[in-house]
Amino acid sequence: PAATCASCTTDDCNVLPELEDYKCNTYAWSTDKYVEGDEAAQVTCKKEKDTHGSCKTPGDSAVAAGAASFMGIATCQACAAAAVTAKTCATVSSARAVGALLMPLIALLYTLF
Numbered sequence: 001p002a003a004t005c006a007s008c009t010t011d012d013c014n015v016l017p018e019l020e021d022y023k024c025n026t027y028a029w030s031t032d033k034y035v036e037g038d039e040a041a042q043v044t045c046k047k048e049k050d051t052h053g054s055c056k057t058p059g060d061s062a063v064a065a066g067a068a069s070f071m072g073i074a075t076c077q078a079c080a081a082a083a084v085t086a087k088t089c090a091t092v093s094s095a096r097a098v099g100a101l102l103m104p105l106i107a108l109l110y111t112l113f
Contacts, residue, residue, distance in 0.1 A: 017048045022094035024055035027070035034058040034070060045076030045094070053094035054078040061087040 008014070021044050026037040047053035056075045058066075066088055068074060079089035 019046045020049045021045065022047050022053040024053070024075040024094065025057070026072065026075055027058050027067075029064040029067045034062060034067075043073055043075055045073065047094065055092050055094055057090045057092055059083070059087040059090045062089065 023042040024045050026041045026043055027034040028037065029035075045053055045055075054077055056070055056077060056079050058070055059079075062070075069083075069089065078091040083089035084091065
């Protein structure tokens, strides 16, 4: 498909990029709000090497009907602009998602020593 390929004069310009893993948190609807899954519930996503991956998180106006957007590999992408505007979805960097787990651990270790 010409619409998705780069224009080039050599045979090797449309090579697949090198990929690496990153993690996104999952969220489940519980009674009246979304609850973040634990570390074991994180999803392994793929991104182009040396780039930031995007993770979906529920926005302030997210409702139960949108729960599938925050589970499984559906979390491994940025939110649609309309969902951001409606505040039903927020996009975070994969680096922030990992940092959110590591910062409390660092604070705990700091207070112990």
